[in-house]
Amino acid sequence: MSLQQLSPDWQAWVRENVGRGCSRDSMLPLLVQGGHAQVLAERALDEALNGGALDAAQGQALRGRPAPDLRANRLVCEGQGVRVAAVLDAPQVVLFENLLSADECRQMIALAETRLARSTVVDDQLGEARPHEHRTSAGAWFHRGETPLLARIEARLAALLRWPVDHGEGLQVLRYGPGGEYRAHHDFFHPTLSGSQRHLQQGGQRVGTCILYLSEVEAGGGTRFPQLGYELRPIPGSALYFADVDAQGVEDHATLHAGLPVIEGVKYIATKWLRERPYV
Structure with a gap:
Protein backbone atom coordinates (compact mmCIF):
# COMPACT_ATOMS: atom_id res chain seq x y z
CA MET A 1 0.00 0.00 0.00
CA GLY A 59 2.70 -6.09 9.65
CA GLN A 60 1.54 -3.39 12.06
CA ALA A 61 -0.19 -0.20 10.94
CA LEU A 62 1.92 2.60 9.50
CA ARG A 63 0.42 5.00 12.05
CA GLY A 64 -2.44 5.09 14.54
CA ARG A 65 -5.69 7.04 14.25
CA PRO A 66 -8.55 8.10 16.55
CA ALA A 67 -10.79 5.29 17.73
CA PRO A 68 -14.20 6.61 18.83
CA ASP A 69 -16.32 4.11 20.76
CA LEU A 70 -19.42 3.72 18.58
CA ARG A 71 -21.14 0.83 20.34
CA ALA A 72 -23.77 3.03 21.99
CA ASN A 73 -26.10 5.44 20.21
CA ARG A 74 -25.80 8.04 22.93
CA LEU A 75 -22.62 9.11 24.70
CA VAL A 76 -21.72 11.52 27.47
CA CYS A 77 -18.46 13.39 26.84
CA GLU A 78 -17.22 15.87 29.41
CA GLY A 79 -20.78 16.45 30.60
CA GLN A 80 -22.32 16.86 27.13
CA GLY A 81 -24.83 14.29 25.86
CA VAL A 82 -23.90 13.38 22.28
CA ARG A 83 -25.83 11.24 19.80
CA VAL A 84 -24.19 9.00 17.20
CA ALA A 85 -26.38 9.72 14.17
CA ALA A 86 -24.61 8.00 11.24
CA VAL A 87 -21.57 5.78 10.69
CA LEU A 88 -19.66 4.74 7.57
CA ASP A 89 -16.96 2.08 7.93
CA ALA A 90 -14.56 2.74 5.05
CA PRO A 91 -13.52 5.45 4.95
CA GLN A 92 -14.45 5.93 8.58
CA VAL A 93 -17.02 8.74 8.72
CA VAL A 94 -19.18 9.51 11.76
CA LEU A 95 -21.88 12.12 12.31
CA PHE A 96 -22.32 13.25 15.92
CA GLU A 97 -25.33 15.34 16.93
CA ASN A 98 -25.52 17.74 19.89
CA LEU A 99 -21.76 17.92 20.34
CA LEU A 100 -22.08 21.65 21.01
CA SER A 101 -24.88 23.57 22.74
CA ALA A 102 -26.57 26.48 21.01
CA ASP A 103 -24.83 28.86 23.41
CA GLU A 104 -21.41 27.35 22.63
CA CYS A 105 -22.07 27.79 18.90
CA ARG A 106 -22.95 31.46 19.42
CA GLN A 107 -19.84 32.01 21.57
CA MET A 108 -17.59 30.39 18.97
CA ILE A 109 -18.96 32.61 16.23
CA ALA A 110 -18.59 35.76 18.36
CA LEU A 111 -15.03 34.81 19.26
CA ALA A 112 -14.09 34.26 15.60
CA GLU A 113 -15.55 37.56 14.45
CA THR A 114 -12.80 39.39 16.35
CA ARG A 115 -10.04 38.02 14.09
CA LEU A 116 -11.41 36.76 10.78
CA ALA A 117 -9.01 36.95 7.82
CA ARG A 118 -8.88 35.51 4.29
CA SER A 119 -8.52 31.71 4.41
CA THR A 120 -5.47 30.05 2.88
CA VAL A 121 -4.34 26.66 1.56
CA VAL A 122 -0.96 24.88 1.87
CA ASP A 123 1.24 25.31 -1.20
CA ASP A 124 2.10 21.85 -2.61
CA GLN A 125 5.71 22.71 -3.37
CA LEU A 126 6.76 25.27 -0.76
CA GLY A 127 4.49 24.23 2.11
CA GLU A 128 3.55 27.86 2.75
CA ALA A 129 0.03 29.15 3.44
CA ARG A 130 -1.43 31.22 0.60
CA PRO A 131 -4.86 32.37 -0.62
CA HIS A 132 -6.42 30.29 -3.39
CA GLU A 133 -9.50 30.74 -5.57
CA HIS A 134 -10.70 27.25 -4.59
CA ARG A 135 -11.16 28.36 -0.98
CA THR A 136 -13.34 31.44 -0.60
CA SER A 137 -13.90 31.89 3.11
CA ALA A 138 -12.65 33.92 6.05
CA GLY A 139 -10.99 32.12 8.92
CA ALA A 140 -9.82 32.65 12.48
CA TRP A 141 -7.07 30.46 13.97
CA PHE A 142 -6.80 29.80 17.69
CA HIS A 143 -4.10 28.25 19.82
CA ARG A 144 -4.96 25.06 21.61
CA GLY A 145 -6.66 25.91 24.91
CA GLU A 146 -6.51 29.64 24.19
CA THR A 147 -9.76 30.34 26.05
CA PRO A 148 -11.79 28.30 28.58
CA LEU A 149 -14.44 27.74 25.88
CA LEU A 150 -11.91 26.33 23.42
CA ALA A 151 -10.23 24.19 26.08
CA ARG A 152 -13.61 22.72 27.07
CA ILE A 153 -14.50 21.84 23.47
CA GLU A 154 -11.06 20.36 22.80
CA ALA A 155 -11.32 18.19 25.92
CA ARG A 156 -14.76 17.00 24.77
CA LEU A 157 -13.43 16.08 21.33
CA ALA A 158 -10.48 14.25 22.89
CA ALA A 159 -12.83 12.17 25.04
CA LEU A 160 -15.23 11.51 22.17
CA LEU A 161 -12.57 10.47 19.64
CA ARG A 162 -10.21 8.91 22.19
CA TRP A 163 -7.27 10.93 20.93
CA PRO A 164 -5.03 13.15 23.12
CA VAL A 165 -5.61 16.89 23.14
CA ASP A 166 -1.92 17.54 22.40
CA HIS A 167 -2.20 15.46 19.19
CA GLY A 168 -4.32 18.19 17.59
CA GLU A 169 -3.92 21.53 15.89
CA GLY A 170 -5.75 24.52 17.32
CA LEU A 171 -9.35 25.06 16.28
CA GLN A 172 -10.01 27.11 13.17
CA VAL A 173 -13.38 28.86 12.71
CA LEU A 174 -14.48 29.59 9.15
CA ARG A 175 -17.12 31.91 7.75
CA TYR A 176 -18.64 31.29 4.29
CA GLY A 177 -20.94 33.95 2.84
CA PRO A 178 -23.13 33.51 -0.26
CA GLY A 179 -21.05 31.84 -2.98
CA GLY A 180 -18.35 30.83 -0.49
CA GLU A 181 -16.95 27.34 -0.98
CA TYR A 182 -13.93 25.07 -0.60
CA ARG A 183 -13.52 22.86 -3.63
CA ALA A 184 -12.72 19.14 -3.38
CA HIS A 185 -9.51 18.46 -1.47
CA HIS A 186 -7.82 16.14 1.01
CA ASP A 187 -6.89 17.25 4.51
CA PHE A 188 -3.87 14.94 4.82
CA PHE A 189 -0.45 16.11 3.64
CA HIS A 190 0.50 14.21 0.50
CA PRO A 191 3.78 12.48 1.43
CA THR A 192 5.28 12.74 -2.07
CA LEU A 193 4.95 16.53 -2.31
CA SER A 194 7.92 18.61 -1.21
CA GLY A 195 5.67 21.19 0.44
CA SER A 196 4.28 18.54 2.80
CA GLN A 197 7.60 17.70 4.45
CA ARG A 198 7.82 20.73 6.75
CA HIS A 199 4.31 19.98 8.06
CA LEU A 200 4.92 16.26 8.50
CA GLN A 201 7.95 17.06 10.66
CA GLN A 202 5.70 18.94 13.10
CA GLY A 203 3.34 16.39 14.61
CA GLY A 204 3.32 13.97 11.70
CA GLN A 205 0.42 13.25 9.39
CA ARG A 206 -3.14 14.47 9.84
CA VAL A 207 -4.98 11.30 10.83
CA GLY A 208 -8.43 12.73 11.48
CA THR A 209 -10.66 15.73 10.76
CA CYS A 210 -13.59 17.01 12.80
CA ILE A 211 -15.92 19.66 11.36
CA LEU A 212 -18.18 21.39 13.89
CA TYR A 213 -21.27 23.07 12.44
CA LEU A 214 -22.07 26.33 14.20
CA SER A 215 -24.95 27.89 12.23
CA GLU A 216 -28.07 27.27 10.20
CA VAL A 217 -27.68 27.73 6.44
CA GLU A 218 -30.82 28.40 4.43
CA ALA A 219 -29.55 26.76 1.23
CA GLY A 220 -26.31 25.11 0.11
CA GLY A 221 -23.15 24.87 2.18
CA GLY A 222 -23.11 21.11 2.61
CA THR A 223 -20.01 18.93 3.03
CA ARG A 224 -19.79 16.48 0.14
CA PHE A 225 -17.62 13.40 -0.43
CA PRO A 226 -17.75 13.03 -4.24
CA GLN A 227 -16.26 9.52 -4.34
CA LEU A 228 -18.82 8.29 -1.82
CA GLY A 229 -21.87 10.09 -3.21
CA TYR A 230 -22.50 11.39 0.33
CA GLU A 231 -23.42 14.91 1.40
CA LEU A 232 -24.09 16.29 4.87
CA ARG A 233 -26.11 19.49 5.33
CA PRO A 234 -25.14 21.85 8.18
CA ILE A 235 -26.92 21.18 11.49
CA PRO A 236 -25.91 23.57 14.30
CA GLY A 237 -24.19 21.78 17.16
CA SER A 238 -23.41 18.66 15.14
CA ALA A 239 -19.96 17.41 14.18
CA LEU A 240 -18.69 15.40 11.23
CA TYR A 241 -15.64 13.27 11.96
CA PHE A 242 -13.67 11.35 9.35
CA ALA A 243 -10.35 9.52 9.49
CA ASP A 244 -7.83 10.90 7.00
CA VAL A 245 -5.98 7.56 6.99
CA ASP A 246 -7.28 4.02 6.62
CA ALA A 247 -7.11 1.23 9.20
CA GLN A 248 -3.47 0.57 8.22
CA GLY A 249 -2.54 4.23 8.69
CA VAL A 250 -2.17 4.98 4.98
CA GLU A 251 -3.56 8.22 3.55
CA ASP A 252 -7.15 7.50 2.45
CA HIS A 253 -7.92 9.14 -0.90
CA ALA A 254 -11.62 8.32 -0.55
CA THR A 255 -11.79 11.15 2.00
CA LEU A 256 -11.77 13.69 -0.84
CA HIS A 257 -14.36 16.26 0.26
CA ALA A 258 -15.68 19.69 -0.57
CA GLY A 259 -17.48 22.52 1.18
CA LEU A 260 -20.27 23.22 -1.32
CA PRO A 261 -21.15 26.82 -2.25
CA VAL A 262 -23.47 28.65 0.11
CA ILE A 263 -26.57 29.62 -1.86
CA GLU A 264 -28.42 31.54 0.83
CA GLY A 265 -27.34 32.50 4.33
CA VAL A 266 -23.97 32.36 6.10
CA LYS A 267 -22.18 29.18 7.16
CA TYR A 268 -19.94 29.05 10.21
CA ILE A 269 -17.92 25.92 10.99
CA ALA A 270 -14.99 25.07 13.23
CA THR A 271 -12.37 22.61 12.02
CA LYS A 272 -10.11 20.45 14.18
CA TRP A 273 -7.26 18.50 12.59
CA LEU A 274 -5.78 15.60 14.55
CA ARG A 275 -2.12 14.58 14.18
CA GLU A 276 -0.37 11.24 14.63
CA ARG A 277 2.02 12.69 17.23
CA PRO A 278 2.02 15.61 19.68
CA TYR A 279 1.65 18.87 17.76
CA VAL A 280 3.69 21.78 19.10
Missing part, protein backbone atom coordinates in the same frame (compact mmCIF):
# COMPACT_ATOMS: atom_id res chain seq x y z
CA SER A 2 2.84 2.40 0.78
CA LEU A 3 4.43 1.74 -2.63
CA GLN A 4 1.22 2.94 -4.25
CA GLN A 5 1.55 6.28 -2.43
CA LEU A 6 4.58 7.10 -4.59
CA SER A 7 4.14 8.77 -7.95
CA PRO A 8 4.11 6.44 -11.00
CA ASP A 9 7.64 7.54 -11.92
CA TRP A 10 8.98 6.74 -8.44
CA GLN A 11 7.15 3.41 -8.37
CA ALA A 12 8.80 2.50 -11.68
CA TRP A 13 12.19 3.62 -10.33
CA VAL A 14 11.83 1.45 -7.22
CA ARG A 15 10.75 -1.62 -9.18
CA GLU A 16 13.53 -1.17 -11.74
CA ASN A 17 16.22 -0.89 -9.09
CA VAL A 18 14.84 -3.79 -7.07
CA GLY A 19 14.96 -5.83 -10.27
CA ARG A 20 18.60 -4.85 -10.74
CA GLY A 21 19.40 -6.16 -7.26
CA CYS A 22 19.96 -2.80 -5.55
CA SER A 23 19.88 -2.93 -1.77
CA ARG A 24 17.38 -1.23 0.53
CA ASP A 25 20.16 0.84 2.11
CA SER A 26 21.31 2.17 -1.26
CA MET A 27 17.82 3.20 -2.40
CA LEU A 28 16.45 4.65 0.84
CA PRO A 29 18.58 7.86 0.92
CA LEU A 30 17.65 8.61 -2.69
CA LEU A 31 13.93 8.30 -1.96
CA VAL A 32 14.24 10.60 1.05
CA GLN A 33 16.29 13.10 -0.96
CA GLY A 34 13.51 12.96 -3.55
CA GLY A 35 11.13 14.49 -1.01
CA HIS A 36 9.53 11.37 0.53
CA ALA A 37 8.97 10.98 4.25
CA GLN A 38 11.41 8.52 5.84
CA VAL A 39 8.74 6.12 7.09
CA LEU A 40 6.91 6.09 3.75
CA ALA A 41 10.16 5.41 1.86
CA GLU A 42 11.04 2.57 4.22
CA ARG A 43 7.63 0.93 3.88
CA ALA A 44 7.57 1.32 0.08
CA LEU A 45 10.96 -0.37 -0.24
CA ASP A 46 9.98 -3.15 2.15
CA GLU A 47 6.86 -3.83 0.09
CA ALA A 48 8.83 -3.90 -3.17
CA LEU A 49 11.56 -6.12 -1.76
CA ASN A 50 9.03 -8.55 -0.24
CA GLY A 51 6.92 -8.94 -3.37
CA GLY A 52 4.32 -6.38 -2.31
CA ALA A 53 3.72 -7.71 1.21
CA LEU A 54 5.19 -6.67 4.54
CA ASP A 55 6.84 -9.40 6.58
CA ALA A 56 5.35 -10.42 9.91
CA ALA A 57 7.60 -8.12 11.91
CA GLN A 58 6.33 -5.11 9.95
Whole structure:
Protein backbone atom coordinates (compact mmCIF):
# COMPACT_ATOMS: atom_id res chain seq x y z
CA MET A 1 0.00 0.00 0.00
CA SER A 2 2.84 2.40 0.78
CA LEU A 3 4.43 1.74 -2.63
CA GLN A 4 1.22 2.94 -4.25
CA GLN A 5 1.55 6.28 -2.43
CA LEU A 6 4.58 7.10 -4.59
CA SER A 7 4.14 8.77 -7.95
CA PRO A 8 4.11 6.44 -11.00
CA ASP A 9 7.64 7.54 -11.92
CA TRP A 10 8.98 6.74 -8.44
CA GLN A 11 7.15 3.41 -8.37
CA ALA A 12 8.80 2.50 -11.68
CA TRP A 13 12.19 3.62 -10.33
CA VAL A 14 11.83 1.45 -7.22
CA ARG A 15 10.75 -1.62 -9.18
CA GLU A 16 13.53 -1.17 -11.74
CA ASN A 17 16.22 -0.89 -9.09
CA VAL A 18 14.84 -3.79 -7.07
CA GLY A 19 14.96 -5.83 -10.27
CA ARG A 20 18.60 -4.85 -10.74
CA GLY A 21 19.40 -6.16 -7.26
CA CYS A 22 19.96 -2.80 -5.55
CA SER A 23 19.88 -2.93 -1.77
CA ARG A 24 17.38 -1.23 0.53
CA ASP A 25 20.16 0.84 2.11
CA SER A 26 21.31 2.17 -1.26
CA MET A 27 17.82 3.20 -2.40
CA LEU A 28 16.45 4.65 0.84
CA PRO A 29 18.58 7.86 0.92
CA LEU A 30 17.65 8.61 -2.69
CA LEU A 31 13.93 8.30 -1.96
CA VAL A 32 14.24 10.60 1.05
CA GLN A 33 16.29 13.10 -0.96
CA GLY A 34 13.51 12.96 -3.55
CA GLY A 35 11.13 14.49 -1.01
CA HIS A 36 9.53 11.37 0.53
CA ALA A 37 8.97 10.98 4.25
CA GLN A 38 11.41 8.52 5.84
CA VAL A 39 8.74 6.12 7.09
CA LEU A 40 6.91 6.09 3.75
CA ALA A 41 10.16 5.41 1.86
CA GLU A 42 11.04 2.57 4.22
CA ARG A 43 7.63 0.93 3.88
CA ALA A 44 7.57 1.32 0.08
CA LEU A 45 10.96 -0.37 -0.24
CA ASP A 46 9.98 -3.15 2.15
CA GLU A 47 6.86 -3.83 0.09
CA ALA A 48 8.83 -3.90 -3.17
CA LEU A 49 11.56 -6.12 -1.76
CA ASN A 50 9.03 -8.55 -0.24
CA GLY A 51 6.92 -8.94 -3.37
CA GLY A 52 4.32 -6.38 -2.31
CA ALA A 53 3.72 -7.71 1.21
CA LEU A 54 5.19 -6.67 4.54
CA ASP A 55 6.84 -9.40 6.58
CA ALA A 56 5.35 -10.42 9.91
CA ALA A 57 7.60 -8.12 11.91
CA GLN A 58 6.33 -5.11 9.95
CA GLY A 59 2.70 -6.09 9.65
CA GLN A 60 1.54 -3.39 12.06
CA ALA A 61 -0.19 -0.20 10.94
CA LEU A 62 1.92 2.60 9.50
CA ARG A 63 0.42 5.00 12.05
CA GLY A 64 -2.44 5.09 14.54
CA ARG A 65 -5.69 7.04 14.25
CA PRO A 66 -8.55 8.10 16.55
CA ALA A 67 -10.79 5.29 17.73
CA PRO A 68 -14.20 6.61 18.83
CA ASP A 69 -16.32 4.11 20.76
CA LEU A 70 -19.42 3.72 18.58
CA ARG A 71 -21.14 0.83 20.34
CA ALA A 72 -23.77 3.03 21.99
CA ASN A 73 -26.10 5.44 20.21
CA ARG A 74 -25.80 8.04 22.93
CA LEU A 75 -22.62 9.11 24.70
CA VAL A 76 -21.72 11.52 27.47
CA CYS A 77 -18.46 13.39 26.84
CA GLU A 78 -17.22 15.87 29.41
CA GLY A 79 -20.78 16.45 30.60
CA GLN A 80 -22.32 16.86 27.13
CA GLY A 81 -24.83 14.29 25.86
CA VAL A 82 -23.90 13.38 22.28
CA ARG A 83 -25.83 11.24 19.80
CA VAL A 84 -24.19 9.00 17.20
CA ALA A 85 -26.38 9.72 14.17
CA ALA A 86 -24.61 8.00 11.24
CA VAL A 87 -21.57 5.78 10.69
CA LEU A 88 -19.66 4.74 7.57
CA ASP A 89 -16.96 2.08 7.93
CA ALA A 90 -14.56 2.74 5.05
CA PRO A 91 -13.52 5.45 4.95
CA GLN A 92 -14.45 5.93 8.58
CA VAL A 93 -17.02 8.74 8.72
CA VAL A 94 -19.18 9.51 11.76
CA LEU A 95 -21.88 12.12 12.31
CA PHE A 96 -22.32 13.25 15.92
CA GLU A 97 -25.33 15.34 16.93
CA ASN A 98 -25.52 17.74 19.89
CA LEU A 99 -21.76 17.92 20.34
CA LEU A 100 -22.08 21.65 21.01
CA SER A 101 -24.88 23.57 22.74
CA ALA A 102 -26.57 26.48 21.01
CA ASP A 103 -24.83 28.86 23.41
CA GLU A 104 -21.41 27.35 22.63
CA CYS A 105 -22.07 27.79 18.90
CA ARG A 106 -22.95 31.46 19.42
CA GLN A 107 -19.84 32.01 21.57
CA MET A 108 -17.59 30.39 18.97
CA ILE A 109 -18.96 32.61 16.23
CA ALA A 110 -18.59 35.76 18.36
CA LEU A 111 -15.03 34.81 19.26
CA ALA A 112 -14.09 34.26 15.60
CA GLU A 113 -15.55 37.56 14.45
CA THR A 114 -12.80 39.39 16.35
CA ARG A 115 -10.04 38.02 14.09
CA LEU A 116 -11.41 36.76 10.78
CA ALA A 117 -9.01 36.95 7.82
CA ARG A 118 -8.88 35.51 4.29
CA SER A 119 -8.52 31.71 4.41
CA THR A 120 -5.47 30.05 2.88
CA VAL A 121 -4.34 26.66 1.56
CA VAL A 122 -0.96 24.88 1.87
CA ASP A 123 1.24 25.31 -1.20
CA ASP A 124 2.10 21.85 -2.61
CA GLN A 125 5.71 22.71 -3.37
CA LEU A 126 6.76 25.27 -0.76
CA GLY A 127 4.49 24.23 2.11
CA GLU A 128 3.55 27.86 2.75
CA ALA A 129 0.03 29.15 3.44
CA ARG A 130 -1.43 31.22 0.60
CA PRO A 131 -4.86 32.37 -0.62
CA HIS A 132 -6.42 30.29 -3.39
CA GLU A 133 -9.50 30.74 -5.57
CA HIS A 134 -10.70 27.25 -4.59
CA ARG A 135 -11.16 28.36 -0.98
CA THR A 136 -13.34 31.44 -0.60
CA SER A 137 -13.90 31.89 3.11
CA ALA A 138 -12.65 33.92 6.05
CA GLY A 139 -10.99 32.12 8.92
CA ALA A 140 -9.82 32.65 12.48
CA TRP A 141 -7.07 30.46 13.97
CA PHE A 142 -6.80 29.80 17.69
CA HIS A 143 -4.10 28.25 19.82
CA ARG A 144 -4.96 25.06 21.61
CA GLY A 145 -6.66 25.91 24.91
CA GLU A 146 -6.51 29.64 24.19
CA THR A 147 -9.76 30.34 26.05
CA PRO A 148 -11.79 28.30 28.58
CA LEU A 149 -14.44 27.74 25.88
CA LEU A 150 -11.91 26.33 23.42
CA ALA A 151 -10.23 24.19 26.08
CA ARG A 152 -13.61 22.72 27.07
CA ILE A 153 -14.50 21.84 23.47
CA GLU A 154 -11.06 20.36 22.80
CA ALA A 155 -11.32 18.19 25.92
CA ARG A 156 -14.76 17.00 24.77
CA LEU A 157 -13.43 16.08 21.33
CA ALA A 158 -10.48 14.25 22.89
CA ALA A 159 -12.83 12.17 25.04
CA LEU A 160 -15.23 11.51 22.17
CA LEU A 161 -12.57 10.47 19.64
CA ARG A 162 -10.21 8.91 22.19
CA TRP A 163 -7.27 10.93 20.93
CA PRO A 164 -5.03 13.15 23.12
CA VAL A 165 -5.61 16.89 23.14
CA ASP A 166 -1.92 17.54 22.40
CA HIS A 167 -2.20 15.46 19.19
CA GLY A 168 -4.32 18.19 17.59
CA GLU A 169 -3.92 21.53 15.89
CA GLY A 170 -5.75 24.52 17.32
CA LEU A 171 -9.35 25.06 16.28
CA GLN A 172 -10.01 27.11 13.17
CA VAL A 173 -13.38 28.86 12.71
CA LEU A 174 -14.48 29.59 9.15
CA ARG A 175 -17.12 31.91 7.75
CA TYR A 176 -18.64 31.29 4.29
CA GLY A 177 -20.94 33.95 2.84
CA PRO A 178 -23.13 33.51 -0.26
CA GLY A 179 -21.05 31.84 -2.98
CA GLY A 180 -18.35 30.83 -0.49
CA GLU A 181 -16.95 27.34 -0.98
CA TYR A 182 -13.93 25.07 -0.60
CA ARG A 183 -13.52 22.86 -3.63
CA ALA A 184 -12.72 19.14 -3.38
CA HIS A 185 -9.51 18.46 -1.47
CA HIS A 186 -7.82 16.14 1.01
CA ASP A 187 -6.89 17.25 4.51
CA PHE A 188 -3.87 14.94 4.82
CA PHE A 189 -0.45 16.11 3.64
CA HIS A 190 0.50 14.21 0.50
CA PRO A 191 3.78 12.48 1.43
CA THR A 192 5.28 12.74 -2.07
CA LEU A 193 4.95 16.53 -2.31
CA SER A 194 7.92 18.61 -1.21
CA GLY A 195 5.67 21.19 0.44
CA SER A 196 4.28 18.54 2.80
CA GLN A 197 7.60 17.70 4.45
CA ARG A 198 7.82 20.73 6.75
CA HIS A 199 4.31 19.98 8.06
CA LEU A 200 4.92 16.26 8.50
CA GLN A 201 7.95 17.06 10.66
CA GLN A 202 5.70 18.94 13.10
CA GLY A 203 3.34 16.39 14.61
CA GLY A 204 3.32 13.97 11.70
CA GLN A 205 0.42 13.25 9.39
CA ARG A 206 -3.14 14.47 9.84
CA VAL A 207 -4.98 11.30 10.83
CA GLY A 208 -8.43 12.73 11.48
CA THR A 209 -10.66 15.73 10.76
CA CYS A 210 -13.59 17.01 12.80
CA ILE A 211 -15.92 19.66 11.36
CA LEU A 212 -18.18 21.39 13.89
CA TYR A 213 -21.27 23.07 12.44
CA LEU A 214 -22.07 26.33 14.20
CA SER A 215 -24.95 27.89 12.23
CA GLU A 216 -28.07 27.27 10.20
CA VAL A 217 -27.68 27.73 6.44
CA GLU A 218 -30.82 28.40 4.43
CA ALA A 219 -29.55 26.76 1.23
CA GLY A 220 -26.31 25.11 0.11
CA GLY A 221 -23.15 24.87 2.18
CA GLY A 222 -23.11 21.11 2.61
CA THR A 223 -20.01 18.93 3.03
CA ARG A 224 -19.79 16.48 0.14
CA PHE A 225 -17.62 13.40 -0.43
CA PRO A 226 -17.75 13.03 -4.24
CA GLN A 227 -16.26 9.52 -4.34
CA LEU A 228 -18.82 8.29 -1.82
CA GLY A 229 -21.87 10.09 -3.21
CA TYR A 230 -22.50 11.39 0.33
CA GLU A 231 -23.42 14.91 1.40
CA LEU A 232 -24.09 16.29 4.87
CA ARG A 233 -26.11 19.49 5.33
CA PRO A 234 -25.14 21.85 8.18
CA ILE A 235 -26.92 21.18 11.49
CA PRO A 236 -25.91 23.57 14.30
CA GLY A 237 -24.19 21.78 17.16
CA SER A 238 -23.41 18.66 15.14
CA ALA A 239 -19.96 17.41 14.18
CA LEU A 240 -18.69 15.40 11.23
CA TYR A 241 -15.64 13.27 11.96
CA PHE A 242 -13.67 11.35 9.35
CA ALA A 243 -10.35 9.52 9.49
CA ASP A 244 -7.83 10.90 7.00
CA VAL A 245 -5.98 7.56 6.99
CA ASP A 246 -7.28 4.02 6.62
CA ALA A 247 -7.11 1.23 9.20
CA GLN A 248 -3.47 0.57 8.22
CA GLY A 249 -2.54 4.23 8.69
CA VAL A 250 -2.17 4.98 4.98
CA GLU A 251 -3.56 8.22 3.55
CA ASP A 252 -7.15 7.50 2.45
CA HIS A 253 -7.92 9.14 -0.90
CA ALA A 254 -11.62 8.32 -0.55
CA THR A 255 -11.79 11.15 2.00
CA LEU A 256 -11.77 13.69 -0.84
CA HIS A 257 -14.36 16.26 0.26
CA ALA A 258 -15.68 19.69 -0.57
CA GLY A 259 -17.48 22.52 1.18
CA LEU A 260 -20.27 23.22 -1.32
CA PRO A 261 -21.15 26.82 -2.25
CA VAL A 262 -23.47 28.65 0.11
CA ILE A 263 -26.57 29.62 -1.86
CA GLU A 264 -28.42 31.54 0.83
CA GLY A 265 -27.34 32.50 4.33
CA VAL A 266 -23.97 32.36 6.10
CA LYS A 267 -22.18 29.18 7.16
CA TYR A 268 -19.94 29.05 10.21
CA ILE A 269 -17.92 25.92 10.99
CA ALA A 270 -14.99 25.07 13.23
CA THR A 271 -12.37 22.61 12.02
CA LYS A 272 -10.11 20.45 14.18
CA TRP A 273 -7.26 18.50 12.59
CA LEU A 274 -5.78 15.60 14.55
CA ARG A 275 -2.12 14.58 14.18
CA GLU A 276 -0.37 11.24 14.63
CA ARG A 277 2.02 12.69 17.23
CA PRO A 278 2.02 15.61 19.68
CA TYR A 279 1.65 18.87 17.76
CA VAL A 280 3.69 21.78 19.10
